Amino acid sequence: MKIKGRAWKFGDGVSTDDIAPGRYFYLRSQPKELAKHAFEDLRPDFAKNAKPGDIVVGGRNFGQGSSREHAPLIIKLNGVGAIIAKSVARIFFRNAINLGLPMIIVDTDRINDCDEIEIDLKEGIVEDLTKKFKLEAKPLPEAMLKILRDGGLVPHVKKHGSFTL
Amino acid sequence: MGLTLAEKILSMRMGKKVRAGDVVISPVDYAAAQDGTGPLTIRVMEEQLGVKSVFEPGRVIFFLDHAAPAPRKELANDHKFIKQFGKEVGCIVSREGEGIIHQRLVEDFVSPGDIIVGADSHTCTSGALAAFATGMGSTDIAVAMAYGKTWFRVPETIRIEASGELPFGVFPKDLMLYIIGKLTAEGATYKALEFQGETIRNLTQESRFTLSNMAVEAGAKVGLIESDDATRRYLKEMGREGKYKEIKADEGASYESIMYIDSEDLVPSLAAPHFVDNYRTIDQLEGLKVDQVFIGTCTNGRFEDLLVAATILKGKKVDPNVKFIVGPASRKVLEKAVKESLIDISIKAGAVIIPPGCGPCAGVHAGVPSDGEVVVSTQNRNFRGRMGNPNSEIYLASPATAAATAIKGEIADPREFLPEDFKVKIVS
Numbered sequence: 001m002k003i004k005g006r007a008w009k010f011g012d013g014v015s016t017d018d019i020a021p022g023r024y025f026y027l028r029s030q031p032k033e034l035a036k037h038a039f040e041d042l043r044p045d046f047a048k049n050a051k052p053g054d055i056v057v058g059g060r061n062f063g064q065g066s067s068r069e070h071a072p073l074i075i076k077l078n079g080v081g082a083i084i085a086k087s088v089a090r091i092f093f094r095n096a097i098n099l100g101l102p103m104i105i106v107d108t109d110r111i112n113d114c115d116e117i118e119i120d121l122k123e124g125i126v127e128d129l130t131k132k133f134k135l136e137a138k139p140l141p142e143a144m145l146k147i148l149r150d151g152g153l154v155p156h157v158k159k160h161g162s163f164t165l
Numbered sequence: 166m167g168l169t170l171a172e173k174i175l176s177m178r179m180g181k182k183v184r185a186g187d188v189v190i191s192p193v194d195y196a197a198a199q200d201g202t203g204p205l206t207i208r209v210m211e212e213q214l215g216v217k218s219v220f221e222p223g224r225v226i227f228f229l230d231h232a233a234p235a236p237r238k239e240l241a242n243d244h245k246f247i248k249q250f251g252k253e254v255g256c257i258v259s260r261e262g263e264g265i266i267h268q269r270l271v272e273d274f275v276s277p278g279d280i281i282v283g284a285d286s287h288t289c290t291s292g293a294l295a296a297f298a299t300g301m302g303s304t305d306i307a308v309a310m311a312y313g314k315t316w317f318r319v320p321e322t323i324r325i326e327a328s329g330e331l332p333f334g335v336f337p338k339d340l341m342l343y344i345i346g347k348l349t350a351e352g353a354t355y356k357a358l359e360f361q362g363e364t365i366r367n368l369t370q371e372s373r374f375t376l377s378n379m380a381v382e383a384g385a386k387v388g389l390i391e392s393d394d395a396t397r398r399y400l401k402e403m404g405r406e407g408k409y410k411e412i413k414a415d416e417g418a419s420y421e422s423i424m425y426i427d428s429e430d431l432v433p434s435l436a437a438p439h440f441v442d443n444y445r446t447i448d449q450l451e452g453l454k455v456d457q458v459f460i461g462t463c464t465n466g467r468f469e470d471l472l473v474a475a476t477i478l479k480g481k482k483v484d485p486n487v488k489f490i491v492g493p494a495s496r497k498v499l500e501k502a503v504k505e506s507l508i509d510i511s512i513k514a515g516a517v518i519i520p521p522g523c524g525p526c527a528g529v530h531a532g533v534p535s536d537g538e539v540v541v542s543t544q545n546r547n548f549r550g551r552m553g554n555p556n557s558e559i560y561l562a563s564p565a566t567a568a569a570t571a572i573k574g575e576i577a578d579p580r581e582f583l584p585e586d587f588k589v590k591i592v593s
Binding site (some may be wrong): 064 | 231285286301308386484
């Protein structure tokens with residue numbers, strides 16, 4: 001499966017407060033409304049201009065902070081096809097995979113904002129089509145790969161009746 | 166080869182020896198969520214998993230703490246939704262004003278050796294009771310609530326070996342900010358922290374919760390502390406002495422690394438905006454003008470914390486330019502603090518007392534800072550926008566530093582205010 005779209009480049013240490021600000025706590029039961037505020041303080045244009053297949057590109061420790069699943073959820077609701085980052089916080093990592101949102105660990109230093117990116121999920125290759133270079137992603141842990149292949153945690157447990165990791 | 170505390174607890178509960186790197190499907194003793202993550206958890210159960218029951222109603226708990234009592238109709242409706250679900254499946258709902266999820270869990274539910282999962286990142290707080298406790302998102306918790314199971318990769322462990330006593334005016338918060346500064350915010354990602362050594366053994370159980378609470382700020386999955394007499398006394402005070410179990414790491418356990426700390430070298434400390442690992446010593450920040458001070462949260466809103474603050478506040482007034490907010494972590498903490506006159510002292514000093522719960526820490530209500538304001542808080546996070554306004558700055562500190570700061574109206578050294586012989590010697 002291939003995902004292709006423009007890069008939305010962010011720096012190191014993007015927190016769940018940056019992705020889904022606490023001041024919109026009251027919108028948590030209306031995820032589509034909350035999604036309009038995704039990354040609002042860092043990239044006010046994100047929710048308006050993100051297109052299906054776009055790729056969020058983070059630095060180190062992407063998604064640090066709270067357990068709010070709304071963070072990856074509203075990224076997904078904005079049509080984002082995958083997140084790639086140099087490293088990712090533990091709970092965010094689980095949440096993204098549970099939602100069936102690919103989370104790929106790769107050195108993102110050379111990728112710039114607006115670069116055209118193509119990801120080959122099966123081969124684990126991230127290609128910067130603008131700058132014409134390829135990066136090999138760190139393989140996902142086997143357990144997470146199984147959940148992602150089933151489309152997320154709910155499809156996984158429904159398919160197998162329990163965890164089959 | 167011996168087992169680390171993380172391997173030990175999981176092995177005990179799984180009934181077989183497990184090692185770092187193993188993937189285990191584990192039973193859970195409690196699955197919890199709060200009012201920010203609970204509604205999504207319920208919707209995943211009902212709408213996606215298609216279940217209308219929980220694995221064991223007495224082991225599934227929702228806590229109304231982040232925005233309770235509700236400041237808006239949307240949040241009031243979320244609370245109603247959670248209570249309605251609670252009635253339908255018979256699970257426990259800890260209502261408005263009962264307290265913060267992590268404080269309530271250690272007071273009334275968690276025992277050494279338990280496996281706890283919660284839809285809140287600071288679920289690791291219970292690790293100070295030698296329980297394997299960790300935060301997850303709503304979907305993971307929905308599955309845990311429905312099936313009573315979850316999956317873990319058994320973590321490698323970083324051992325924190327702290328020797329010596331904490332010096333005068335230095336508290337577990339200072340120690341933990343130092344540790345996070347050294348490890349960095351991602352230094353323990355996917356790993357367990359195991360707090361060991363003389364310093365930890367000499368801490369009260371309440372103090373230990375501050376360390377475990379902030380393990381996640383270094384990225385850790387759990388922050389574990391062996392159970393001992395302090396744990397037993399705490400459980401006794403909570404009416405659960407029979408639940409005590411001694412759990413220790415084995416001699417010769419294999420650690421990924423060991424961080425040695427000489428506690429006697431520590432000084433009062435803060436984390437500067439906008440990252441928890443942005444470590445500063447008090448002398449680097451003393452004198453910085455402050456607009457708001459908050460003492461409370463699952464990190465530092467316990468009885469001992471309010472006692473330390475009251476020791477500094479007694480007979481004094483806070484600076485008239487400072488908004489000073491005190492939030493007990495639970496109703497139990499509030500009751501004890503009222504009985505021991507700590508609330509009276511705080512009110513007389515100028516505090517606004519808010520209901521037990523998360524207060525302004527989650528950025529929803531009860532003290533959102535204005536543009537440009539500087540806040541000193543005893544909470545665990547200072548990310549931009551954490552308290553509801555991205556144009557404010559948050560410094561993290563101990564209750565002692567926070568109280569001294571409230572009086573001076575600028576970041577202040579608590580050692581100027583504490584009585585010379587002051588030491589936390591509460592038998593919990």
